[in-house]
Amino acid sequence: MMAMKLSEIWIYPVKSLGGIRLPKALTEERGLQYDRRWMIIDENNVFITQRAHHQMALIDVALQDSGLKIFLRNDPADFVIAPYQPIAAVPVKVTVWDDVAEAVTVSAEADEWLSRHLGLNLRLVMMPDSTERKADPRYAQHNENVSFADGFPYLVISQASLDELNSRLAEPITMRRFRPNLVISGTEPFAEDQWKHITIGNLRFEVVKPCARCVLTTINPETAEKGPEPLKTLASYRRAGNKILFGQNVTAQDFGEISEGDILQVQA
Structure with a gap:
């Protein structure tokens, strides 16, 4: 065999x-490097997914030197850069299923872009290394x-x-x-x-x-x-x-x- x-x-x-x-990646305790370190939350600080918002499937992400490039698959020229080091960095407690975890906001520009394309009042948040979610x-x-x-x-x-x-x-x-x-x-x-x-x-x-x-x-x-x-x-x-x-x-x-x-x- x-x-x-x-x-x-x-x-x-x-x-x-x-x-x-990716052709190669770094393994970390929380998962592969960069994997699901960012999340989109609604006005109640609750995560959103494709389960309810199918159009999220058509938004792609690329790793760039300046940060995450978040773009429309069918219109790659329509994009926003979410910096790896958050600009806003406002602490927020977010809900993921039954967990409440510490996160920080990333940038007003990313929030505006996601809100406009998904038709909701949304924010992009990042999980800092200090967060514990077991x-x-x-x-x-x-x-x-x-x-x-x-x-x-x-x-x-x-x-x-x-x-x-x-x-x-x-x-x-x-x-x-x-x-x-x-x-x-x-x-x-x-x-x-x-x-x-x-x-x-x-x-x-x-x-x-x-x-x-x-x-x-x-x-x-x-x-x-x-x-x-x-x-x-x-x-x-x-x-x-x-x-x-x-x-x-x-x-x-x-x-x-x-x-x-x-x-x-x-x-x-």
């Missing part, structure tokens, strides 16, 4: 906006912090799992539906369900729990249109209780650089 390899690395700097594929201690055993990601620092999915799902779908979908951080090639479908401890390159990771999928996966990242798939098909064979599982939540035990092509090994 071919070697198991890290075939794709993805980050999503602004929660629920477009992802960025992953669920029932699964994350080492008191890990997490970024603005839903629950855990990393999401791993095997390419074979997507290929197997696509064999059941009338129209194939891309991995972007599932917003993984790490895609692994060279496995059997759903091999990741059996992993507990893995190394990628020379860095150790702990697989802590399956990822329960939500309606966000039914929003086409290319068009922002919503449909029944892939949840309808996944529900027929990936249901556990009232949850539909696809991918695994992971924490990092070592911090350093990973690159596409790194070998994955499963540890005892």
Whole structure:
């Protein structure tokens, strides 16, 4: 059997906006460097996502020397730069699911741009290094912090799992539906369900729990249109209780650089 390899690395700097594929990335306790360190909040300081605001799928992000470039996919000339070091830096307590976390505002320019394009009174916030937001201690055993990601620092999915799902779908979908951080090639479908401890390159990771999928996966990242798939098909064979599982939540035990092509090994 071919070697198991890290075939794709993805980050999503602004929660629920477009992802960025990288050839290499730094691992940190909260997740990959830059991954979901920024988030958009409403007037009540509550996070917003594609679940309710599908058009967020059509806003992309790029890493630039001056900061995050946030732009319309269909009109890249319409953009705003959100500096890595916030200009406003007003402290604000933000709500992410059941958590309340400390954040800081970024810039009035970013707030205005997002508000105009999404039709709401919005602010862009950043998670400073001083913020503590703990992953669920029932699964994350080492008191890990997490970024603005839903629950855990990393999401791993095997390419074979997507290929197997696509064999059941009338129209194939891309991995972007599932917003993984790490895609692994060279496995059997759903091999990741059996992993507990893995190394990628020379860095150790702990697989802590399956990822329960939500309606966000039914929003086409290319068009922002919503449909029944892939949840309808996944529900027929990936249901556990009232949850539909696809991918695994992971924490990092070592911090350093990973690159596409790194070998994955499963540890005892």
